[in-house]
Amino acid sequence: MEDDFDARSEAFMAWLKQSGAEISEKIQLADLRTQHAGRGVVALHDIAEDEPLFTIPRSAMLTSANSSLAQTHPSLLSALPDPWLALTLAMLHEHLLGASSRWSPYFAILPTDFDTLMFWTDDELAELQASAVRHKIGKEAADAAFREHILPVVRQHRDVFFGAATGAPELPDAEILALAHRMGSTIMAYAFDMEPEGGSAGKEVDEEGYASEEEDEALPKGMVPLADMLNADADRNNAKLYYGTDVVEMKAIKAIKAGEEIFNDYGPLPRSDLLRRYGYVSERYAQWDVIEVPRAMVIDTARTANKLDDTAIEERAGYRLVDATLSYLDDHGILEEGYDITNWTTPDAREGFSDELIALVATLLLDDTEFARLKKKQKLPKTEKLTPEIASVLMEVVKKRAAEYPTSIVEDEGTDIGLSHEEFMQTMRNRFLRRKAMAVQVRLGEKKVLQKAEELLGEYLRSNNGTEATANKALERDGERPSKKRKVA
Numbered sequence: 001m002e003d004d005f006d007a008r009s010e011a012f013m014a015w016l017k018q019s020g021a022e023i024s025e026k027i028q029l030a031d032l033r034t035q036h037a038g039r040g041v042v043a044l045h046d047i048a049e050d051e052p053l054f055t056i057p058r059s060a061m062l063t064s065a066n067s068s069l070a071q072t073h074p075s076l077l078s079a080l081p082d083p084w085l086a087l088t089l090a091m092l093h094e095h096l097l098g099a100s101s102r103w104s105p106y107f108a109i110l111p112t113d114f115d116t117l118m119f120w121t122d123d124e125l126a127e128l129q130a131s132a133v134r135h136k137i138g139k140e141a142a143d144a145a146f147r148e149h150i151l152p153v154v155r156q157h158r159d160v161f162f163g164a165a166t167g168a169p170e171l172p173d174a175e176i177l178a179l180a181h182r183m184g185s186t187i188m189a190y191a192f193d194m195e196p197e198g199g200s201a202g203k204e205v206d207e208e209g210y211a212s213e214e215e216d217e218a219l220p221k222g223m224v225p226l227a228d229m230l231n232a233d234a235d236r237n238n239a240k241l242y243y244g245t246d247v248v249e250m251k252a253i254k255a256i257k258a259g260e261e262i263f264n265d266y267g268p269l270p271r272s273d274l275l276r277r278y279g280y281v282s283e284r285y286a287q288w289d290v291i292e293v294p295r296a297m298v299i300d301t302a303r304t305a306n307k308l309d310d311t312a313i314e315e316r317a318g319y320r321l322v323d324a325t326l327s328y329l330d331d332h333g334i335l336e337e338g339y340d341i342t343n344w345t346t347p348d349a350r351e352g353f354s355d356e357l358i359a360l361v362a363t364l365l366l367d368d369t370e371f372a373r374l375k376k377k378q379k380l381p382k383t384e385k386l387t388p389e390i391a392s393v394l395m396e397v398v399k400k401r402a403a404e405y406p407t408s409i410v411e412d413e414g415t416d417i418g419l420s421h422e423e424f425m426q427t428m429r430n431r432f433l434r435r436k437a438m439a440v441q442v443r444l445g446e447k448k449v450l451q452k453a454e455e456l457l458g459e460y461l462r463s464n465n466g467t468e469a470t471a472n473k474a475l476e477r478d479g480e481r482p483s484k485k486r487k488v489a
Helices: 002-018 068-072 074-078 083-100 122-126 139-156 173-190 213-217 271-278 283-288 295-306 310-317 355-364 368-376 388-403 409-413 421-429 431-463 473-477
Strands: 027-031 039-043 052-057 221-223 239-243 247-252 261-264 290-294 338-342
Touching (some): 002 027, 139 173, 239 261, 290 431, 295 338, 295 388, 338 431
16 A cells, blocks of 8 residues: 555645645655654755745635535534534535545545544543543543534535535434544644734734644634644754745745754643644653643642631632632632643742642631731732742642552653564554553653652752741731841941
């Protein structure tokens, strides 16, 4: 089947050029399966920084707006509640069109099976152990959305999706849903946000220029042929997609040598999200690994430390809601279902903990008088620095979270020790072993974040063992500092 793989690549590139794409002679769509990377784009010649790699007209992109379904039955798409479902239905229709679809050569190079968590078995998911990503897969929600919105449309408009209209035989519900999941996962792994000219206008981005997943979900989705063939790498990113009025253009953002692969970047994603959304993991994304601790665990630990009863917890942390009134911390945007502890780049124990997590713990540690004063002033505790009390609670949370994983770091690190390259590649060809290996990397990264947290909190507590001055501590906690009196001679 080697010839078929190459033939499909060649047919796709020919189709893309016929569709108006301009592709540099310095690049090539390459077979990277020996590197377990499928297709990828490589440089045939040296490429200068800012040099165009390819330009794709918006008319060649597959979006819900320019799909075949939009031309014949636009109301079926406009009635759907979000861009993801609209593109899912449009792509499902294009798939059923088969060879008569304008995008048929493009569909021929897209994957038909995925390693995204949506398709893992229960036994495979169990290898992730206590990772919070297991609760973020969204398979049930996606299935419910397809049953509510996609399946009824297909069933009510059989003449649009089957028979003479597409040439496809009518499918049973289970196959329609399976096809919807496949199209939805293709969008998750390959689609781009169809930003207006100039890029992320109107979106809130972080200091590195990346929008949140929630911000991205609000934009229309589109499949950008060839741009989605670039593999991603956090450290070797050397290309970027720029949005124009009628085209998008991929440019080199640094000099690229002949023979080097051309990489896009997904942004600062932890390996758990890399696996969930794209179906692979990379050591190069380990720097963004996070461990999520559930709110209830934080609250229970702080309650024990401060001997708070359920009524106090109820009032302060929104552990329960009274008369549908949000708690004080919820009003201030502090309450979340879980809190990420991020990787450290410095030896500062405070670095890996979010302001929201510190504020939650600090508030729960206040006595009734301090809390009443804090609430009266509509303030939150200071979060810039740790205190021994906060650090002690965080240490207990970290230990509890680590105890939820049944294997140790040493055991996980020994999983692939001693494998030759050939044995490793054989592992990658076996679906269960491949997925297990990726799960081990995810859970190992999370355990190392916890290990670092425990190490740095321990160092902090040993250095701040309660001998520091505690006068006016309550004032410092709610944002006020005691005045320093200057001695007058």
